[in-house]
Amino acid sequence: MGFVARLAVRDFRNYECGEVTPSSGLNLVVGRNGQGKTSLLEAVALVSTGRLLRGSRDTQAIRLGQPSGEVKAELGDQGTEVAVLIAHGQRKRVLLNGLALARASDILGRLPSVSFSTVDLRVVTGDPSDRRAFLDAELAQLWPAYLRHLSVYKRALEQRNALLKAAQIGYVPDEAFEAWEEALGQHGAGMRLSRREWVAAAAGPAQEAYQFLGGGETMGLDYVLADDGVEPERLAQGLRDARSVDVRRGATSVGPHRDDLAVTVDGRDARAYGSQGQQRTAVLALMAATMASVRETLGQPPVLLLDDVFSDLDGERRSRLTELALAAEGQVFLTATESSLAGPSVLSRAAVFRVQSGTVRAE
Amino acid sequence: MLFAKPLADLIAQLEKLPGVGAKSAQRLAYHVLRMPGDDVRRLAEALTRARESLRLCAVCQSFSEGEVCEICADPRRDPHTVCVVAEPRDVAALERINEYKGTYHVLHGLLSPMDGVGPENLKVRELVERLRADVQEVIVATNPTVEGDTTALYLAKLIHPLGVKVTRLAHGMPVGGELDYADSATLLSALEYRREI
Ligand SMILES: Nc1ncnc2c1ncn2[C@@H]1O[C@H](COP(=O)(O)OP(=O)(O)OP(=O)(O)O)[C@@H](O)[C@H]1O
Ligand SMILES: [Mg+2]
C-alpha cells in the first residue's frame, strides 16, 4: 500500500523548511486560516501527481522571494523517495530515488491519490471543461495509455485548429488535414472509450455513496458524447465531414474535447437544478467513486486529501464522510480549522498535526 | 550608447542564430573580440565558404558540395531503399552507426500547421519524384513526436498508392535501460511494437 511515511518541504508556499512523519492511517491537520494546511496537502498532491492542486502554476508554489522550492516524500512500503524540484526559469524536475524522470507525469501511479476541496465543487457546478479536466486527471492516474492519448490528442487538435485558421485565409489541400484527423481519430476514440468505461463503472459506487452520505435522491452519472465518433475510423470521418463547418468557425466541433459528464440528481441536471447540499453531496459521492476505482484498478487504496470539507457539512454528514474515508483503509489527510469540527470518531484515531504560520508539529 | 556600433552589429547578427539569446550573443561577441585576428578571419571565411559552396543535393536534398552529394553518388549505396529524415543532422546520426547501406531523403522539417509548415514547405514533392524511379522501400525515420508521427502517417498515405513499401523506424526501450525507470510513453510504445522472439 502506498502512503507517505515522511514528508519534507523546503521553500514551498509559506513553509521555509518543514518535515512531518504522518501516520499510515488518518491524519488531521489543524490550524487557523492562512497558516499552511492546504499547502501541506498540496505537497502530498505534488509528489503523487507531479502537479499542484487544480489550477496553480508550478512556480506559484515557490516561497515568495526564493529561487526554488522542493518537496520530498518517502513512500512507506516501497522504500522509495520521490522529490519534486521547482525553480524559477527552469523545468520542474521529478526525481525517483534521485534519478530524474523524463516527464513529471511519469510519477503517476506510484502514490495514487484522490483529493477533494471546496474548489472541486466546480466538477458539478462548473462548465463541461471542469468535468473533462476532472476525468482527465483521474484517468491519467489510472492508465498511462490514457495520458498518452490525451497529450497526443491535445497537440494534434492545436495543429488541426491552426490548419483551420490557415484555410480561412488561403487554400489548404484536403490531404493536409487527413493525417491530423487520423491521429485525432485514433487518440480521441481511445480517450472516449476509457472515459465511457470509467463513468459506467463509477455510476453505481457514486449512487451508493450519495445515499450513504444522506442524500435521499438517486444520483446518476452519464458520459455524454458530442458526436458518434467512438471508433477511430468513425471519429476521423466525423472530422472530415465537419471540415468545412469547422473552417468557418475556426475551431474543431467534433471529438472528446466537446463531451461532458452529466451529473444528475433524481434524473435532473445537478448543475442547473440541484440544491447546494445536493451538489455538495454529489461531488463527495463522485470522490468516493473515484476512490473505489483507484482501489479496484491499481489494487491499492489512494491517499485521500480532504481539504476543509467539514465546515459546510452538518454533524451527521460529517461522521458519514469520515466513515467513508476510513472504510477505504488508506492514508487520509484531513484539514480543519478546529479539531472539534472533526468529531470524536476522527480524533480518537487520528494523528494530529498543528500548523501555524508555516511550521508544522505533531501533537 | 551601450555598445560601440560594430559590437552592437555583431551581437545583433549572433542573436539571429537559433538557441542564442541576448546574453549568449553578448558573451560570444566579447569572445570574438578577444580572439586572435587570424582565428576570426578563419571563422568568417569558414562561415562564408560553407554557405557559398554548399547547396542541396539534387537527389536527397541534404547539404552537398556538388550537384549530387557523396552518398547519392556512391555506387555502393543501394538506391532502392530510401530513408526519410527530418533534418540533415539525422543523416549524420544514421551514418555514424555505419550500418545502413541505402540512401536518404531530407525533408527539412516536419508538418506543423502551428508553425506554418505544410507539405509544400517540405521536400515532399522531391521525394515523390524520386519514387517514380525504381525505389522498393521507404523507411520513415522521423522522431516519435506528435509531429514526427503525423508526418510519417502523411507520407505513408501519399506513398502507398505508388506501390512502394513504407516502413517506420521502431521505437521502444532504450538499450541497456531499466524498466523501472523507463517513462510510460516509451514503455507503451515498446509494448505496442513488441515482436516475437
Ligand atoms: N508562494 C508562496 N510563498 C509564500 N506564501 C505563500 C505562497 N503561496 C501561498 N502562500 C501563503 O501561505 C499561507 C498558507 O496558505 P494555505 O492555503 O496553506 O492556508 P490554509 O491553512 O489552508 O488556510 P485556510 O484555512 O484559509 O484554507 C497563506 O497565507 C498564503 O497566502
Ligand atoms: Mg486551506
Ligand SMILES: [Zn+2]
Ligand atoms: Zn544526396
